[in-house]
Amino acid sequence: MTRPRNYQTEVIIIKKTKLGEADRILTLYTPDLGKIQAVAKGVRRPRSKMAGHLELLTHSQVSLARGRNLDTVTGSQTIDGFLPLKSDLELTSCALYIVELTEQFTADHDENRPLFELLLKTMHRLCRETDRELTLRYFELRLLDLTGYRPQLGQCVSCHQSLKPETNFFSPRSGGVLCPGCQRSQPPAHSLSVDALKVLRWLQDSDEDAAGRLRISKLLSRELETLMRAYLRYLLEREVKSTAWLDTVREQAAL
Amino acid sequence: MNQEPALPADAVSGLIQALNKLPGIGPKSAQRLAFHLLRASDEETRLLAEAIVSLKQNTKLCSVCFNVTGSDPCRICANEQRDRTKICIVEQPQDILALEHTGVYSGLYHVLHGAISPTEGVGAGDVRISELMARLGDGSVSEVILATNTNLEGEQTALYLSKLITPLGIRVTRLARGLPFGTELEYADDVTLTRALEGRQEL
Numbered sequence: 001m002t003r004p005r006n007y008q009t010e011v012i013i014i015k016k017t018k019l020g021e022a023d024r025i026l027t028l029y030t031p032d033l034g035k036i037q038a039v040a041k042g043v044r045r046p047r048s049k050m051a052g053h054l055e056l057l058t059h060s061q062v063s064l065a066r067g068r069n070l071d072t073v074t075g076s077q078t079i080d081g082f083l084p085l086k087s088d089l090e091l092t093s094c095a096l097y098i099v100e101l102t103e104q105f106t107a108d109h110d111e112n113r114p115l116f117e118l119l120l121k122t123m124h125r126l127c128r129e130t131d132r133e134l135t136l137r138y139f140e141l142r143l144l145d146l147t148g149y150r151p152q153l154g155q156c157v158s159c160h161q162s163l164k165p166e167t168n169f170f171s172p173r174s175g176g177v178l179c180p181g182c183q184r185s186q187p188p189a190h191s192l193s194v195d196a197l198k199v200l201r202w203l204q205d206s207d208e209d210a211a212g213r214l215r216i217s218k219l220l221s222r223e224l225e226t227l228m229r230a231y232l233r234y235l236l237e238r239e240v241k242s243t244a245w246l247d248t249v250r251e252q253a254a255l
Numbered sequence: 256m257n258q259e260p261a262l263p264a265d266a267v268s269g270l271i272q273a274l275n276k277l278p279g280i281g282p283k284s285a286q287r288l289a290f291h292l293l294r295a296s297d298e299e300t301r302l303l304a305e306a307i308v309s310l311k312q313n314t315k316l317c318s319v320c321f322n323v324t325g326s327d328p329c330r331i332c333a334n335e336q337r338d339r340t341k342i343c344i345v346e347q348p349q350d351i352l353a354l355e356h357t358g359v360y361s362g363l364y365h366v367l368h369g370a371i372s373p374t375e376g377v378g379a380g381d382v383r384i385s386e387l388m389a390r391l392g393d394g395s396v397s398e399v400i401l402a403t404n405t406n407l408e409g410e411q412t413a414l415y416l417s418k419l420i421t422p423l424g425i426r427v428t429r430l431a432r433g434l435p436f437g438t439e440l441e442y443a444d445d446v447t448l449t450r451a452l453e454g455r456q457e458l
Contacts, residue, residue, distance in 0.1 A: 051444075052444025053444045056406075081445040083449055241374055242373035244373070249415070
């Protein structure tokens with residue numbers, strides 16, 4: 001897509017890297033242009049007028065100037081700074097996790113408006129008092145939907161028989177659930193309890209508000225997390241970096 | 256192969272290349288510096304060269320606060336005049352220079368050498384937090400001042416440290432976050448303004 005010389009867009013800042021003395025390269029997620037990268041000049045100086053509007057996890061309106069290689073940010077105005085989120089250690093960790101996933105699962109200039117909206121809604125949702133774990137699981141499943149990795153939960157991915165209410169298996173490699181019979185011939189797979197499968201299906205097919213009404217036990221929550229992590233790790237072929245920090249923070253909160 | 260003796264120009268271009276690697280020095284600046292040094296007195300260039308060599312040879316990290324120092328413990332940690340009940344936590348040694356320049360603070364420091372940055376895989380174990388906790392263990396410190404940067408990584412680090420330190424019964428404070436001196440209000444972002452309002456003071 002050809003962009004005009006100067007353009008404006010709504011963005012969420014999902015990544016930043018240092019560039020030179022006082023500049024940064026920002027990775028921005030936009031509704032119409034997908035993921036873009038832009039240079040923000042001078043934002044590491046204390047008197048930068050833009051710095052506060054271009055911090056990670058900020059929803060901003062920015063003006064950009066097209067460059068030969070990277071575009072340059074020429075102005076920015078915060079729409080939502082997510083202050084409640086940034087004042088809480090655990091919430092910040094959760095939010096960093098979802099922006100890292102977004103960054104990893106998208107390619108530059110690949111427009112995906114529903115994903116932008118999902119990201120924004122999830123950040124708002126984290127600010128409100130809800131089940132954080134479920135919010136994260138809902139985000140992961142929707143993200144997989146929107147990027148083409150929707151796990152197959154309806155029937156066994158191997159024999160296509162409908163699943164019985166018993167312990168089934170989730171296979172990251174096959175991208176879905178295997179029945180106990182097929183699992184034996186296609187390891188490795190993680191065991192998947194009946195309740196976990198129900199929750200996954202429910203999250204996959206309901207809207208945000210319905211997903212928010214769900215209440216589940218700690219144990220089930222852990223099972224789902226382990227499962228999703230295994231699947232995400234398989235798809236990305238690497239660890240999601242911020243999960244390690246998420247665990248540290250949670251451990252510390254439990255003390 | 257027939258090896259020609261190194262021409263002076265090679266020495267110059269070698270220096271230009273070396274200078275070019277420094278932060279903020281582009282090829283033109285590097286050239287300008289190199290030719291400036293070429294014209295400078297022998298004394299001047301020798302002092303510069305010696306200063307650079309001694310930078311690596313004669314510095315180490317203070318075993319108490321991890322500041323960059325020539326002697327261990329560093330001058331600040333060794334100074335009996337300083338208030339030993341306060342420790343100010345900073346991300347890098349340069350931050351100590353900035354704080355010392357104000358002349359307002361008389362306590363001790365602790366340099367973390369970084370900030371927690373989950374998306375870059377920098378966790379609590381990658382900065383000097385365990386060393387800090389060991390320092391706080393003896394009960395002589397009554398206040399910890401968190402002076403990490405006010406960006407997201409610095410804030411995360413501060414929040415994490417306060418969770419770790421508060422249970423020890425030590426007072427944890429954070430540097431005030433508000434409007435920088437000499438700026439205009441209209442350009443301030445929401446987070447800064449919100450905190451500036453919250454932290455307002457009687458005149």
